[in-house]
Amino acid sequence: MQGKQVDQNVEPPSQPGTCLGLSPEQQYDFDCAGFLALPGLIAPATVERLLAASVPLRCGTYSQFGSVLNRHPTFSEALFHPAVTAISSQFFGPEFTLKGSVLVFNPAKVGGNGTTGGMRWPSWHRDADHGVHPFHAVAWPCPLLQLRFFIALTATTGAESGGLALYPGSHRAKEDFPFARDGIPTGAVIPVMSPGDCLIMHHATRHTALPNRSALDRFNLQVITTPNWVRSKEQEDVAPEVLATLSEANRKRIVPGKW
Ligand SMILES: O=C(O)CCC(=O)C(=O)O
Numbered sequence: 001m002q003g004k005q006v007d008q009n010v011e012p013p014s015q016p017g018t019c020l021g022l023s024p025e026q027q028y029d030f031d032c033a034g035f036l037a038l039p040g041l042i043a044p045a046t047v048e049r050l051l052a053a054s055v056p057l058r059c060g061t062y063s064q065f066g067s068v069l070n071r072h073p074t075f076s077e078a079l080f081h082p083a084v085t086a087i088s089s090q091f092f093g094p095e096f097t098l099k100g101s102v103l104v105f106n107p108a109k110v111g112g113n114g115t116t117g118g119m120r121w122p123s124w125h126r127d128a129d130h131g132v133h134p135f136h137a138v139a140w141p142c143p144l145l146q147l148r149f150f151i152a153l154t155a156t157t158g159a160e161s162g163g164l165a166l167y168p169g170s171h172r173a174k175e176d177f178p179f180a181r182d183g184i185p186t187g188a189v190i191p192v193m194s195p196g197d198c199l200i201m202h203h204a205t206r207h208t209a210l211p212n213r214s215a216l217d218r219f220n221l222q223v224i225t226t227p228n229w230v231r232s233k234e235q236e237d238v239a240p241e242v243l244a245t246l247s248e249a250n251r252k253r254i255v256p257g258k259w
Pocket residue numbers: 102104106127150163164207208209210220
């Protein structure tokens with residue numbers, strides 16, 4: 001009998017339930033809070049390479065750089081990281097789409113009056129297709145339509161570090177409570193993160209970056225995945241010559257065929 005043909009160029013999908021995926025307890029915690037910390041997800045040597053590729057983008061203001069593969073090939077180590085694949089597969093099945101990537105730079109405090117490079121106030125929001133059809137408004141209770149991996153490339157130690165603040169359970173709230181612009185609301189969580197730590201977040205969870213009032217620049221790399229039937233105007237825009245360098249399996253993550 002003839003054996004099944006194996007395409008050497010196609011990576012097998014990760015199996016949900018392997019040690020790279022979330023345990024049932026972690027899935028429950030994520031479901032309750034709308035986010036989950038995954039300490040030490042990315043190996044130190046990988047973080048070093050990702051940070052080295054990020055540092056040349058340092059500038060004077062808070063900045064977000066999309067489609068990071070166009071900037072340096074080493075970012076593929078985060079985008080196609082086995083844990084990103086395993087966890088996304090748990091939520092969306094093996095055919096999920098890599099919808100986007102963003103490198104966030106939040107510069108250290110400049111000047112002596114507490115002002116920061118471009119960001120003075122928190123800006124609470126929910127993710128995904130802002131404008132006419134925000135994802136959190138399409139159904140109730142809000143299903144997970146987009147998963148965001150925040151990968152710390154530098155440390156954040158508290159509110160002063162310019163990291164994230166998140167409001168637990170807000171992915172289940174229909175209303176946006178009116179948070180004051182100039183403070184952190186009671187009950188918000190500000191995760192302490194070391195380089196290589198990751199935080200996954202439901203798109204409907206209210207969150208904000210904080211002004212960086214510390215002496216240290218902050219770099220944060222985000223990987224965003226969706227079920228591959230979700231249509232978005234925020235799609236990753238990878239240059240054709242960069243796409244051509246990827247394996248077929250990784251290319252299909254970015255440009256899904258079937259749907
Ligand atoms: O600065 C950050 O890491 C948070 C950015 C953010 O809120 C977002 O990309 O939606």
